[in-house]
Amino acid sequence: MTATLGKVSGPAGSAWAPLRVPTFRALWIAMLVSNIGTWMQTVGAQWLLVSIPGAEILVAMVQTATTLPGLLLALPAGVLADIFDRRHLLIAVQLFMTTVAAAMAVATALGEMTPALILTLTFALGSGAALTVPAFGALIPELVPRRELAHASALGAVSVNLARAVGPALASLVIAWIGIAAVFALNALSIAVFAAVLIAWRPGPMAASEDPERFLAALRAGGRYVRHSPVTRRILVRATLFVVPATALWALLPLVASRLLGVGAGGYGALMAALGVGAIVGAIALPHLHRLLRTNVALLVASATYAGCLLLIALWHDMLAVTVALVPAGVAWVAVLSTINAQMQLFLPVWVRARGLSAYQIVIFGGQALGALLWGTVATHAGLAWAFATAGAAMLLGAATIRLLPLFDTHHIDRNPTVYWPEPHLELEPEPEAGPVLVIVTYRVEPANEAAFVEALEQVGEGRRRTGATRWRLYRQGEHPWTFVEVFQVPSWEEHIRQHSHRATGFEVEAERRAYALAATAPEVAHLLPAGARSGHPLPAGAPNER
Known part of the structure; x- marks a missing residue:
């Protein structure tokens, strides 16, 4: 920008x-x-x-x-x-x-x-x-x-x-x-x-909304x-x-x-x-x-x-x-x-x-x-x-x-809403008010791309905060220096679903695509819920866990 x-x-x-x-x-x-x-x-x-x-x-x-x-x-x-x-x-x-x-x-x-x-x-x-x-x-x-x-x-x-x-x-x-x-x-x-x-x-009649x-x-x-x-x-x-x-x-x-x-x-x-x-x-x-x-x-x-x-x-x-x-x-x-x-x-x-x-x-x-x-x-x-x-x-x-x-x-910035992430599917489907939710995204990066990747992830972090994250940090593993871990916290599962469903615009999506293009493999995602979170609709074992 x-x-x-x-x-x-x-x-x-x-x-x-x-x-x-x-x-x-x-x-x-x-x-x-x-x-x-x-x-x-x-x-x-x-x-x-x-x-x-x-x-x-x-x-x-x-x-x-x-x-x-x-x-x-x-x-x-x-x-x-x-x-x-x-x-x-x-x-x-x-x-x-x-x-x-x-x-x-x-x-x-x-x-x-x-x-x-x-x-x-x-x-x-x-x-x-x-x-x-x-x-x-x-x-x-x-x-x-x-x-x-x-x-x-x-x-x-x-x-x-x-x-x-x-x-x-x-x-x-x-x-x-x-x-x-x-x-x-x-x-x-x-x-x-x-x-x-x-x-x-x-x-006129409005389209159904969440x-x-x-x-x-x-x-x-x-x-x-x-x-x-x-x-x-x-x-x-x-x-x-x-x-x-x-x-x-x-x-x-x-x-x-x-x-x-x-x-x-x-x-x-x-x-x-x-x-x-x-x-x-x-x-x-x-x-x-x-x-x-x-x-x-x-x-x-x-x-x-x-x-x-x-x-x-x-x-x-x-x-x-x-x-x-x-x-x-x-x-x-x-x-x-x-x-x-x-x-x-x-x-x-x-x-x-x-x-x-x-x-x-x-x-x-x-x-x-x-x-x-x-x-x-x-x-x-x-x-x-x-x-x-x-x-x-x-x-x-x-x-x-x-x-x-x-x-x-801002003439080049895409402000249209974009559904970029598929909705996450977990074996434990939490209640909407369950939270806070900790999302962990793991990336593997080639050494030559390190500086550009870190810079790109900073823009991704700004997007996470705009769309609902209360905290965001980027870490790297001491045992595997070219493995980076993005951690962000969202107040509730409902808030995280809103991030997925309609809050991201083309601008946030483009920032993520630039960052992902610099990673050596597809990112791995984990969603951490409070230990006492109740399940609304448990999914069968083996259900996909998509981002």
Whole structure:
């Protein structure tokens, strides 16, 4: 696997192609409506707090309350999305969010809304969003062809950022004409629309699948996959280095409007609209951007552009200048995050897709939550200008690491699930929960192939850990120096069967084939079970013991 500034797999063709799929189109429109309501709610909640004492930290904490659940609930949400029916899960979550949004509207209309209640109910809505993101993201590859996944990701960014353009502007009009309670009521209606489309959607019959994983086992398996996937870890690093400083803009923009620029809700709506327009332009132009620039170079340019906007806000307090600068900032925001999100969706194997996306969600939501708190604190103690200047400098430092920590080139990696090992057959057929299971694979290697074999087995070991092994080591026999013994431990027999049945992809299979080609004879495999393991279905003596 290489990590270069070269071309990383990216989108090609029409940016609008996924909208030809009727189900995707209906869900995309419904999500757009819901996103508009979400941005209206954010503006309403922040504007309720702008004029009270301690507004700097309270306004920023609206962003924290919205995104912190993504940090706390992302992994459980990914597990739920991988082991339960995703459509049913989404429907239940949208109905819960509709109830919460309606409660916000009622409390505000009755004059009972306090800062604590605003943040509590906003946190509840953020919890619903945290449960929605991995389930909806994992549905997308089931709705559109793989070659259009990058475009579907970009269209997701179009939805979010069109909502950023429309939602704040619409919210400012509603606040001025009717009041903030109406904003919250419209948010409840927008979530209900998304729920209605999900209820009306009747997906076709799904192919029969194996029994769902147990919750805690699935949670641990997802964590192991992320820890032992260099590609996934690198994507998460790049997302972190961008999101944390970038959040200063979203978290503190209401204060920029009211204090640095001296404008009201209408002016704030115009600033948010400029960001949204830029993001829409960026999403539409993303396929062309990838054709013109290498992906890592595009990330560098976009990050530097965003940093320039942060620094301009710190130094130049002019409404027109800031509004104009926010357009390229919106382009940069969507260029970076759509690229990174598409890389995650394209790379993650099917069996762990929602859990992998939940790790991405942790970085995005958690980075925004912690970043908002950080920049709100800096603004409180040093002033808004210093907060933006510091965030801009941090963004430039992060962009400078792209040469050292670029995205990996993954276009050559086969991510299709592959059944490579025949299912193991033992004379003692253990119960699924029996474990831990120790697997011992013995290889005989010619001396000339030793170095290449050891290197190849290291990659095999990474694959074992990604697909379920909790421990892995390679040994050599002292009595027979050219005999190597691979030992790995799996939590249960059920987990090991999952390794055999569907977790390996073409990438893991190719690594094993390279290693086996360097061995002098076929590997010998033994499965060691706990001495007290019970047999589920004993096999007759002489039954084959295949790998």
